[in-house]
Amino acid sequence: MATSFKQIEENLKNEARKLLEDQKVSLVLAYGRGYDENHPVPFVAKIAADVENIVFNEYCTANMARYLVRYPRGTKMAVAVKPADSRAVVQLIQEDKVKREDVILLGIPVIGMKNSKTGEVIDSKTTCGLYNPVLYDVLLGEEIHGQPVVSPYDVLAQYEAMDKDARFAFWQKEFDKCIRCYACRKACPMCYCDPCFIDQNKPKWGEKSPQSHGNLMYHLTRFHHLAGRCIDCGECSRACPVDIPLYLFHKKVARECEEMFGQAAGKSIQDKPVLVNFRVDDSDKILE
Amino acid sequence: MSFEPKILGIACNWCTYTGADLAGTTRLQYPQNLRVVRVMCSSRINPSFIFRAFQLGADGVLVGGCHPGDCHYNTGNLYARRRLAVTKKILEFSGMEPGRFRVEWISASEGNKFAEVVTEFTEQIKNLGPQTKFKIVK
Numbered sequence: 001m002a003t004s005f006k007q008i009e010e011n012l013k014n015e016a017r018k019l020l021e022d023q024k025v026s027l028v029l030a031y032g033r034g035y036d037e038n039h040p041v042p043f044v045a046k047i048a049a050d051v052e053n054i055v056f057n058e059y060c061t062a063n064m065a066r067y068l069v070r071y072p073r074g075t076k077m078a079v080a081v082k083p084a085d086s087r088a089v090v091q092l093i094q095e096d097k098v099k100r101e102d103v104i105l106l107g108i109p110v111i112g113m114k115n116s117k118t119g120e121v122i123d124s125k126t127t128c129g130l131y132n133p134v135l136y137d138v139l140l141g142e143e144i145h146g147q148p149v150v151s152p153y154d155v156l157a158q159y160e161a162m163d164k165d166a167r168f169a170f171w172q173k174e175f176d177k178c179i180r181c182y183a184c185r186k187a188c189p190m191c192y193c194d195p196c197f198i199d200q201n202k203p204k205w206g207e208k209s210p211q212s213h214g215n216l217m218y219h220l221t222r223f224h225h226l227a228g229r230c231i232d233c234g235e236c237s238r239a240c241p242v243d244i245p246l247y248l249f250h251k252k253v254a255r256e257c258e259e260m261f262g263q264a265a266g267k268s269i270q271d272k273p274v275l276v277n278f279r280v281d282d283s284d285k286i287l288e
Numbered sequence: 289m290s291f292e293p294k295i296l297g298i299a300c301n302w303c304t305y306t307g308a309d310l311a312g313t314t315r316l317q318y319p320q321n322l323r324v325v326r327v328m329c330s331s332r333i334n335p336s337f338i339f340r341a342f343q344l345g346a347d348g349v350l351v352g353g354c355h356p357g358d359c360h361y362n363t364g365n366l367y368a369r370r371r372l373a374v375t376k377k378i379l380e381f382s383g384m385e386p387g388r389f390r391v392e393w394i395s396a397s398e399g400n401k402f403a404e405v406v407t408e409f410t411e412q413i414k415n416l417g418p419q420t421k422f423k424i425v426k
């Protein structure tokens with residue numbers, strides 16, 4: 001049985017209070033109340049009194065690992081992580097963006113998170129589909145077992161079946177909707193570059209106004225930069241105001257990387273990100 | 289008029305570019321559709337170069353590097369191999385014809401391989417016809 005959201009919220013508050021009172025951390029990254037129940041917002045508790053404002057419910061989809069890189073190195077932080085979010089922390093540790101000893105992961109096993117825009121349940125179609133965090137220091141609910149195992153890549157079949165022209169038309173239509181608000185990169189825990197390549201002027205990699213070729217350049221390059229690093233939280237797609245299914249492309253690249261290099265992103269802090277690594281016996285077949 | 293494709297070649301200084309030189313000095317014939325840009329190593333190639341080349345009107349992109357194990361910087365092409373494999377998959381999933389992008393390992397002594405690869409690749413691009421998907425229309 002999964003622990004109830006109310007109970008998780010209680011446990012989260014208690015842990016956060018303890019950590020802040022004992023000065024084990026200087027901040028706790030969690031969720032706070034938004035304008036209504038269905039729209040909780042990212043929230044940072046810095047003193048014990050802040051803890052009262054923490055909430056947790058099925059709409060707390062934001063990936064709080066996103067905020068770890070905003071604080072100076074060495075800041076002691078605790079972060080509330082759902083399964084995919086814990087993978088983001090692992091990936092950030094692999095990339096030496098945060099140190100393992102500087103973060104305390106408050107793990108949350110979950111089932112039945114919901115998209116606050118549509119009310120739909122979030123499952124392996126739009127996220128990595130795990131139920132338990134891959135890394136945690138404290139677990140705020142009971143581990144979830146006995147759920148059917150569904151591959152997060154199943155959803156790709158229908159797009160892979162399209163012929164290339166249909167696929168190009170599909171993506172062109174999607175990318176043409178993009179208004180270049182950059183909510184996708186803001187929501188993404190792995191998008192921490194400053195400046196982002198698309199904001200550079202010398203060289204200017206692509207048009208900055210929302211025109212179709214600039215959009216194509218932005219998205220293809222972003223997919224590339226996230227290759228082997230995207231942990232499939234699906235937050236980019238949920239953040240997108242025009243509902244571009246970015247997660248599909250990210251899943252596709254993730255699957256290819258997993259097949260070619262035998263490693264999925266954010267699973268173990270011992271791993272090295274696949275694109276800053278190689279094996280002498282990598283096959284030339286991958287280039288075919 | 290027959291279609292004469294524009295092909296961007298990106299060749300590493302130490303092997304493929306030198307191989308191209310050898311093809312030249314031994315007077316080997318190959319199609320003139322390839323425009324070669326020299327980089328110091330295949331790992332210098334930012335995947336965005338490739339996306340950008342297609343946007344700016346390339347019909348095909350050919351990348352050349354040293355054979356794995358022979359890179360002047362020891363491991364550059366081993367990183368490049370992984371990276372460019374991902375580039376290839378991204379192009380493919382976006383709907384681009386996969387045949388428009390190719391990576392070949394050509395050493396400094398393989399002038400004939402250089403000429404063969406260019407001939408064959410040019411032929412392939414001719415068959416695919418003009419690249420219109422990424423090309424920016426003004």
Ligand code: SF4
Pocket residue numbers: 184187188189190191226229230231232233234235236237247250
């Ligand atoms: S690219 Fe999207 S799904 Fe992947 S880690 Fe970033 S926000 Fe999550």
Ligand code: SF4
Pocket residue numbers: 177178179180181182183184185236239240241242243244
């Ligand atoms: S969030 Fe959506 S609209 Fe905004 S830049 Fe990203 S893809 Fe484009």
Ligand code: FES
Pocket residue numbers: 300301302303304328329330331353354359360361364365
């Ligand atoms: S120098 Fe030729 S591939 Fe590195």
